[in-house]
Amino acid sequence: xxxxxxxxxxxxxxxxxxxxxxxxxxxxxxxxxxxxxxxxxxxxxxxxxxxxxxxxxxxxxxxxxxxxxxxxxxxxxxxxxxxxxxxxxxxxxxxxxxxxxxxxxxxxxxxxxxxxxxxxxxxxxxxxxxxxxxxxxxxxxxxxxxxxxxxxxxxxxxxxxxxxxxxxxxxxxxxxxxxxxxxxxxxxxxxxxxxxxxxxxxxxxxxxxxxxxxxxxxxxxxxxxxxxxxxxxxxxxxxxxxxxxxxxxxxxxxxxxxxxxxxxxxxxxxxxxxxxxxxxxxxxxxxxxx
Amino acid sequence: xxxxxxxxxxxxxxxxxxxxxxxxxxxxxxxxxxxxxxxxxxxxxxxxxxxxxxxxxxxxxxxxxxxxxxxxxxxxxxxxxxxxxxxxxxxxxxxxxxxxxxxxxxxxxxxxxxxxxxxxxxxxxxxxxxxxxxxxxxxxxxxxxxxxxxxxxxxxxxxxxxxxxxxxxxxxxxxxxxxxxxxxxxxxxxxxxxxxxxxxxxxxxxxxxxxxxxxxxxxxxxxxxxxxxxxxxxxxxxxxxxxxxxxxxxxxxxxxxxxxxxxxxxxxxxxxxxxxxxxxxxxxxxxxxxxxxxxxxxxxxxxxxxxxxxxxxxxxxxxxxxxxxxxxxxxxxx
Ligand SMILES: Nc1ncnc2c1ncn2[C@@H]1O[C@H](COP(=O)(O)OP(=O)(O)OP(=O)(O)O)[C@@H](O)[C@H]1O
Ligand SMILES: [Mg+2]
Numbered sequence: 001x002x003x004x005x006x007x008x009x010x011x012x013x014x015x016x017x018x019x020x021x022x023x024x025x026x027x028x029x030x031x032x033x034x035x036x037x038x039x040x041x042x043x044x045x046x047x048x049x050x051x052x053x054x055x056x057x058x059x060x061x062x063x064x065x066x067x068x069x070x071x072x073x074x075x076x077x078x079x080x081x082x083x084x085x086x087x088x089x090x091x092x093x094x095x096x097x098x099x100x101x102x103x104x105x106x107x108x109x110x111x112x113x114x115x116x117x118x119x120x121x122x123x124x125x126x127x128x129x130x131x132x133x134x135x136x137x138x139x140x141x142x143x144x145x146x147x148x149x150x151x152x153x154x155x156x157x158x159x160x161x162x163x164x165x166x167x168x169x170x171x172x173x174x175x176x177x178x179x180x181x182x183x184x185x186x187x188x189x190x191x192x193x194x195x196x197x198x199x200x201x202x203x204x205x206x207x208x209x210x211x212x213x214x215x216x217x218x219x220x221x222x223x224x225x226x227x228x229x230x231x232x233x234x235x236x237x238x239x240x241x242x243x244x245x246x247x248x249x250x251x252x253x254x255x256x257x258x259x260x261x262x263x264x265x266x267x268x269x270x271x272x273x274x275x276x277x278x279x280x281x282x283x284x285x286x287x288x289x290x
Numbered sequence: 291x292x293x294x295x296x297x298x299x300x301x302x303x304x305x306x307x308x309x310x311x312x313x314x315x316x317x318x319x320x321x322x323x324x325x326x327x328x329x330x331x332x333x334x335x336x337x338x339x340x341x342x343x344x345x346x347x348x349x350x351x352x353x354x355x356x357x358x359x360x361x362x363x364x365x366x367x368x369x370x371x372x373x374x375x376x377x378x379x380x381x382x383x384x385x386x387x388x389x390x391x392x393x394x395x396x397x398x399x400x401x402x403x404x405x406x407x408x409x410x411x412x413x414x415x416x417x418x419x420x421x422x423x424x425x426x427x428x429x430x431x432x433x434x435x436x437x438x439x440x441x442x443x444x445x446x447x448x449x450x451x452x453x454x455x456x457x458x459x460x461x462x463x464x465x466x467x468x469x470x471x472x473x474x475x476x477x478x479x480x481x482x483x484x485x486x487x488x489x490x491x492x493x494x495x496x497x498x499x500x501x502x503x504x505x506x507x508x509x510x511x512x513x514x515x516x517x518x519x520x521x522x523x524x525x526x527x528x529x530x531x532x533x534x535x536x537x538x539x540x541x542x543x544x545x546x547x548x549x550x551x552x553x554x555x556x557x558x559x560x561x562x563x564x565x566x567x568x569x570x571x572x573x574x575x576x577x578x579x580x581x582x583x584x585x586x587x588x589x590x591x592x593x594x595x596x597x598x599x600x601x602x603x604x605x606x607x608x609x610x611x612x613x614x615x616x617x618x619x620x621x622x623x624x
Contacts, residue, residue, distance in 0.1 A: 184375035187342050192389035192436070193363030202388070206379040 029270075036263035043257050055264035064240045064248060065265075069272070072244040075159055076223045080216055082163035087170030087215065088208070092200075094171070095178050105175075112168040116228035123161045124150060124233045154234045154242035161229050166222075170215045177211035178204070213287040220280060224273050245269045292353055292366075292443035292476045293318050294339065299348035301331075301338055301500075308334050309500040311348065316444075316478065316493075321470050324480045325487040325523070326497035332480045333448055335497070339478065340446050341365050353443060363392070368437035369446040372453070374429045376421040376436075382408075383417045386435045393440070407435040427458045434469070444476035451486065463490060484524055488512070496520050518619035521546050527576060529613070530587040542614035542622055549576065549590040551611040556597065559604025563587070568598055579603060 039051045127134045128149040136146035149157040189199045225246045236243035253262025294316040301309040308331045316322050324332045337343040341362035349358045357365050376385050390400045408414045411431040421429055437445055451459045467490050470477050487494050488508045496503040504516040515521035521529050533544035563581035577589045589605050614622040
């Protein structure tokens with residue numbers, strides 16, 4: 001029914017939702033760009049004035065920005081590394097026939113349903129706390145000095161917490177991919193004299209490459225904007241050691257009340273995310289082609 | 291030397307005994323076909339030989355060497371799967387060279403063997419394609435190529451042609467037979483198509499419910515079936531069976547006669563009946579006849595015999611090609 005007439009009607013009919021969606025996106029983006037060009041601090045209301053690109057200049061030359069940029073990258077890469085490798089290993093394990101398989105699978109998936117603030121608090125208070133934490137208790141058990149994770153390795157701790165909550169997602173996707181592996185192929189490899197490792201690297205891993213790509217793409221999108229875990233554990237500190245771009249923008253606009261600077265940071269974050277996206281699609285996107 | 295000996299091999303899946311104790315000798319260079327109805331255990335037996343399934347009991351010797359608990363990769367056997375089981379992310383070249391690479395062979399040697407195999411199997415034009423970009427017949431050839439480069443002691447085929455169309459199947463059948471003539475390697479071939487079995491085999495093993503019903507050359511099985519099952523299974527179209535009075539005349543519980551072993555006439559003969567359907571193939575005509583006292587039968591007559599539906603015809607069995615069976619279905623020897 002692709003006559004000109006029906007096409008025009010169709011366009012007319014979908015236009016409200018498209019206009020709404022567009023407005024939903026364009027208006028906040030436009031406002032942010034507009035604010036980013038103003039000198040606008042909530043501590044001195046009514047004194048807004050146009051400053052051109054000054055906010056961007058300040059933001060991009062701020063040493064905190066570079067720290068946040070590298071922290072963001074380390075955070076994303078670290079979590080990706082842990083979840084992809086851990087996910088593959090867990091998926092391999094869960095694919096083995098075993099007693100209580102259904103229950104074990106649900107248990108493995110559970111962390112994904114714990115909301116970020118809660119999981120971060122649990123980790124902070126129950127595991128990583130240098131006095132009452134489980135890790136401290138373990139360390140003392142072996143006669144070692146408890147380690148204050150959040151003070152001395154804040155970024156690593158956050159990576160650990162975030163990886164913990166994303167591991168189930170990776171495991172689940174990789175497991176479904178593993179289960180779709182043709183049994184005949186494995187048997188053919190057996191006949192061809194391939195050992196366990198050879199089978200994994202030559203058959204299983206290439207088979208999973210598409211699922212791994214999906215995991216990397218989806219996780220990267222979410223990991224670029226990690227916020228809750230940082231807020232409830234380290235608050236970006238000590239110093240800027242665990243501040244990522246999202247947290248930096250938050251601290252500029254809501255802790256230092258610099259709306260202009262925060263907006264400029266937000267726009268920079270959008271641009272960075274798009275750069276990352278382009279790279280990702282270039283690097284791994286071709287895996288998704290049939 | 292590559293003979294395979296199975297002794298008292300049993301295969302059970304839990305309680306279910308798929309293969310009861312079974313002995314089988316496969317000699318060097320033989321083309322052996324396992325044939326039997328669906329679910330009779332052909333694939334299982336082949337997989338036990340290959341090592342993909344463990345034998346529950348019994349022993350397997352390959353080249354006089356105990357191989358019962360050897361992993362599949364060490365038995366020196368190569369297998370062509372029904373689904374081909376090519377590695378989808380590897381090019382044809384990589385697929386074929388995979389077993390050699392696993393064996394740690396030198397790259398130059400690998401290349402020369404792969405090129406040689408590609409030439410023999412007419413794969414040179416597709417060598418850099420992925421399996422997904424090949425036709426069924428080409429995939430089949432890649433699967434065979436992956437086997438021949440290893441120079442295995444024996445080839446195992448599990449219904450390799452069942453995914454191909456009729457014309458291609460005839461072609462590949464010839465190619466595999468030729469391959470066997472050239473390589474002179476032992477081959478074990480599983481099929482439920484008795485035409486494939488008859489045309490390719492040196493030795494046919496007829497299986498039913500895991501039991502070996504008869505082992506022999508194609509013509510042996512055709513001419514001297516040991517029992518009613520083999521008689522009915524081998525030969526196309528199927529043998530006609532009759533029991534009751536007519537069998538009693540021949541001192542048997544039942545008798546069997548092949549459609550091609552009856553002399554037919556429109557005037558007189560031993561049995562008479564009415565043609566229900568006449569299938570004209572040109573060279574021959576197959577008549578589905580309802581014989582007066584005996585019931586339905588199939589009779590082959592020359593293509594130029596003028597008969598159509600409703601005609602009365604007469605058929606006379608050739609006595610020396612009539613098979614007699616006792617109550618257990620065993621053949622009564624003359
Ligand atoms: N893993 C298994 N567990 C339990 N039973 C099995 C298993 N594999 C096969 N069987 C049973 O063993 C019997 C023989 O199976 P097999 O695959 O060997 O048959 P086949 O002769 O190859 O039949 P087809 O011609 O249909 O391929 C079947 O009844 C099947 O249900
Ligand atoms: Mg089978």
